[in-house]
Amino acid sequence: MIDFSEYTVLLILVTAGLIFFIAAWIQAKYPPKKINHFYGFRTKTSMKSQEIWDFAQQYSAEKMKRCGLFLILIGIASAVFSMNGMVIIWAGLSIVVLAPIYTIIQVEKKLKEKFTRS
Numbered sequence: 494m495i496d497f498s499e500y501t502v503l504l505i506l507v508t509a510g511l512i513f514f515i516a517a518w519i520q521a522k523y524p525p526k527k528i529n530h531f532y533g534f535r536t537k538t539s540m541k542s543q544e545i546w547d548f549a550q551q552y553s554a555e556k557m558k559r560c561g562l563f564l565i566l567i568g569i570a571s572a573v574f575s576m577n578g579m580v581i582i583w584a585g586l587s588i589v590v591l592a593p594i595y596t597i598i599q600v601e602k603k604l605k606e607k608f609t610r611s
Contacts, residue, residue, distance in 0.1 A: 502585035506568025509589045513561030521554035536597070538604045545608050553600045560592050 525533040528546045533539075539549035567588060571581060 500572060502571040502581050503568045505582075505585045505589060506564045506571060509592070510561045510564030510566075510568060513557050513564060513592065515561075517554045517557035517561060520550060520557070524550040524554070534600060536601060538601055538608075541608075545604060548607065549600060549604055552603055553596065556596045556599055560596050564588065564592055 520533065524547070528540050528543060529535075533546070534549045534553035536549075539546055539553075568585070571585060574581075
């Protein structure tokens with residue numbers, strides 16, 4: 494019988510990575526045309542103007558794709574290294590939680606850098 498507990502982190506990270514990548518692909522392929530509160534990268538900064546909104550959608554989709562690929566690669570790497578079961582599960586869950594936070598911070602930083610008037 495296969496012990497799936499060894500592959501828990503692989504499944505968590507690869508699944509989350511695929512969700513990130515697919516969501517980013519959809520956002521890049523079908524970006525929201527107008528500023529809205531339902532779909533797209535929605536922050537106070539991204540909703541200041543249509544120009545900022547359009548850039549935020551494209552840039553966040555690219556960052557999400559990269560983040561998704563990173564999660565997939567880390568998930569595959571987790572299958573290679575053997576660690577204490579609970580330690581690696583908590584590490585995997587932490588990475589999944591931190592990935593969208595990192596993406597938001599990076600996009601916000603780029604928006605402020607590109608659209609701050611001097």
